[in-house]
Amino acid sequence: MNFNFANDLILREKKIELENGRPESSWYLFHNHVFGAAEVARIVADLAGMDSNRAYFSALLHDIGKIRETIEHRFHGVLGYLMLKDENLDIARACLLHTFPFNRLENFEHYTKMFFHKKEDYDLVFDFIRSHPLNDYDLLVQMSDGLANAYGLVTIEERAAEYAKRHGIDVPQGMLESMHELKNYFDKKIGMDIYSLYEKVAAKDIFLAYPKNEQNLPSFTPPLNTKL
Ligand SMILES: [Fe+2]
Numbered sequence: 289m290n291f292n293f294a295n296d297l298i299l300r301e302k303k304i305e306l307e308n309g310r311p312e313s314s315w316y317l318f319h320n321h322v323f324g325a326a327e328v329a330r331i332v333a334d335l336a337g338m339d340s341n342r343a344y345f346s347a348l349l350h351d352i353g354k355i356r357e358t359i360e361h362r363f364h365g366v367l368g369y370l371m372l373k374d375e376n377l378d379i380a381r382a383c384l385l386h387t388f389p390f391n392r393l394e395n396f397e398h399y400t401k402m403f404f405h406k407k408e409d410y411d412l413v414f415d416f417i418r419s420h421p422l423n424d425y426d427l428l429v430q431m432s433d434g435l436a437n438a439y440g441l442v443t444i445e446e447r448a449a450e451y452a453k454r455h456g457i458d459v460p461q462g463m464l465e466s467m468h469e470l471k472n473y474f475d476k477k478i479g480m481d482i483y484s485l486y487e488k489v490a491a492k493d494i495f496l497a498y499p500k501n502e503q504n505l506p507s508f509t510p511p512l513n514t515k516l
Contacts, residue, residue, distance in 0.1 A: 289345040289376050297371070298322075298348075301355045308359060316498040317438040318355070322348050324436030327489045328482065329428050335478040338424060346382035346425055347432045353383060363409040382429040384416055389430050389466035391422045401457070431470035431482075440495040441486045444468060 305314065326348035333343030353367030360367060368383025385391055387403060396410045404410045435441055437450045444467045448459040475481055 289341070289349075289379055293375070294345055294348055297352060301352060304359075305355045308355075310355075316496050318351065320438050320440050320495045320498060321436045322351055323494045324441045324489065325350065325429070325432035327492065327494065328435055328441060328485065329432040331485050331488065332428060332432075332474050332478060332482060335480075336424070336428075336474065338428070342378055342425060343428055345376075346379050346429050349379050350382045350386040350429050350433060361405045363403050363405065363413075365403070366409040366412055369412075378425065381416075381420070382425065384413055385426050386429045386433050388413070388417075389427075389463070389470055391417045391426055392466075393417055427470055427473060431467070431474055434467040434470065435482070438498045441489055443483065444471065 302315070302318070305318070326344050329347035330340045330344040332338075333340040349368065349372065351364060351368070352371060353362075353364035353369070356362075356367050357364040365384045365387055369380045372380035372383060393414055396404065396407060399410065434444055434447055437447050439446075439450075442450070444464065448464055448467075452458050471482055
């Protein structure tokens with residue numbers, strides 16, 4: 289994966305987002321969430337002796353299907369997977385699996401209120417998990433996804449609280465426990481608390497300033513650029 293490919297892909301999707309009249313708040317969320325997740329994944333991968341390039345781009349593009357999700361009424365993980373599988377199967381895999389900690393998939397009925405609009409999307413994830421053993425990159429993207437939101441890097445609790453507010457549903461207790469399990473796994477692997485790495489990421493100044501009060505969002509057309 290190279291920077292230009294990822295950048296072009298993000299710009300193309302963001303153009304679709306703007307054309308579909310999405311609120312400006314979704315722009316901040318997408319940008320800060322994916323760039324935050326990518327940075328934390330890269331640093332942890334580096335410290336854990338994993339491929340930091342693979343980790344960075346897997347986390348950066350894990351939500352690339354998100355913008356089309358409400359347009360196409362399909363699970364964004366599958367949309368991202370289909371977008372990327374011919375270009376880079378490792379990154380496509382991150383899209384497909386990032387919302388299922390430890391690749392544990394419940395039955396289809398469990399997800400009727402979230403993720404799956406179509407049974408065929410569920411079946412694709414199910415078949416993929418069955419034929420591809422869990423690896424550390426799956427886990428790293430799952431963890432990183434749970435640490436970044438519209439404000440940048442946050443704690444698991446802050447991310448869950450913002451998610452609950454935005455979607456009007458509480459994050460299930462089991463999901464919170466899984467997120468802690470993921471973080472503990474990597475804390476141990478790198479011999480430090482991942483939260484202590486946040487300052488390093490904040491210093492890179494990659495986040496858009498997102499006002500605490502959404503009503504006060506500045507009225508502007510977000511620039512079509514990214515800071516890869
Ligand atoms: Fe995400």
